Amino acid sequence: MESMHNDVTATGHAARIATVDALLPAPFPFEVNGDATVLSAQVGATGAAGLATHTELGADSPQSIWRALAEHRLEVQLAGPDPAAALDALLTRWDEHLRTLARPGDPECAAVLSRPSRDTAGTAELLRHGFAPAGVIAVRPAQRMAAPGPAATPGVCIRHATPDDLDTAVGLMLELQRYDAQFGRVTVRPGAEEVVSKELLRQLERPEPQVWIAELYGQPLGMAVLQMPDETSWIKHRVAASRVGYLSSLAVAEAARSAGVGTALAAHAHQVFDEAGADVVLLHHALANPRSTPFWYAQGYRPLWTGWQRRPAVR
Template sequence: MTRTSTNTTTPMETRLRVLDPLLPSVHALPAPVEGDITFTLPGAEGRYRRRRVDPQAYEASWAALDQHQLYARLTGPDPARALDTLLTAWDRRMAAARPAPGDSEAVFTWPSRDTEVTATLLAHGFTPKTVTAVRAATTGPPPGRAARAGDLLVRPLAPADAGDLDRAVALWLDELRWDAQFGSTMPRESSAHHARQRLAAPGAWVWLAERNRRITGLLSVEPPEEAAWAARQVAARRVGYLSTLMVEAAERGCGTGTALVRTAHLALAEAGATHTLLHYAALSPLSGPFWHRAGYRPLWTTWARRPPAH
């Protein structure tokens, strides 16, 4: 995404980098597009963008179809007060825009460690939707074609095997339905098509966990060459993105997820990734604890409000 500011670091950016050295050095607004509304207020700049998401698009499985997004730069000495002013102005504009009923939301993404603004977001009716988490890479031997942990086998997906692919798609859709409970996903009629397309793509990084010849877990990764979109969110040299992890309910707590993630981490380290990013449902009682034990910690939090108008 094109950004509108120069490479000059502002006091706000310095403050955020002190809070979290892995944040990008420049926190700029996106370049304006037709229909954007720009706010210039005391201590804050913002850009309101309304996006209509195609229900057939891959993105639609994670986003409301009527997206109301706010991008912000808090430039004054009181970030909480500046954000309160900005959110109030945004609320007025959203109400005038008449958000679509039902499948719509207001979303705002901000550095997780900037807790000065948390109370302000809660006061405006926002709740955490997703967390972008980061982990520094470790080094170790490549995982090879398969790895065993007791009676658990972790192996690459064989996309030409119809049974493999069908089971992988089913697990992917299970993950979408699970996270939908917490408001972070929105399963669509198009979701199965996109899951199959991505899992079967030539060269896709996908592993399955198998116990007693039954596939019980799935993990997919975007290697650094495919994760440039994610790399913009972190001050790191070479970034991989862990896109999906799902373990069937009966296997949770048995080490299946840990074995899959260990395999992915070793493969990413072998590919030269310095950091790995992923998203997890902020309100899930399982996701946060699991990923924190695996070495991840919050970098960005996406806050959402439904319906958008407050």
């Protein structure tokens, strides 16, 4: 009976999401593996189903910079006339579930869920349950026009990075992480420099590294790291598109901000993606970041998925 109820919810959820945003992929019924748990709630004619999962990382894992070490996730499906009330009931059910699993007050344990950004039903309920919108997966369709600006930024030269740029690249990435750590998505850990150095060196030693350096009057002051469409299988399921580019990071030294370096790097990245035949480009950014949020939307991006977080997961 539970399975049938969840199938009905999945079908109704898919029909509802199809009207929300044309770039959202079609959702599928939950696949329950390992210790995943399906939670459900019913409010009148509205059903809610959630797939609750749990993952843990060591503090030395490269991914640990971008999340809490223990993460409880909920994938949500809503169907019926009152999705906000059904989500409220499902979150209450999830809270009960989390209290059996998570240690209260643990800052390295987070409760996380992603919602389509334009599916705003239930936003007030998420806030009441103590969740905050922490990050966004933003999307930019190919050939999208950015805000008008100069065709080129005087004094800025963009070139392929080489292994000789490693120290510059690491410095820019660590500066970016320290700034982003203020907004809840990034946790700067003791081994961050070593993790960043290893990953950037791996990128720089590739035959055709997609790491680009921006020089302002000869000084390397900005960097962009790209993932081309044949490398993005880990995220392409989040968007209804065949060829998906991913902009891993764009960093500009504080001394060069507002000088056009970031805009020049973004324009160059989009040209590279267009030449590779990308239908869309995705990126993550911290929603509360007062620099990145207006910057990316001026470059033609818009929010596709919003990541909500409560950390600690149980207070």
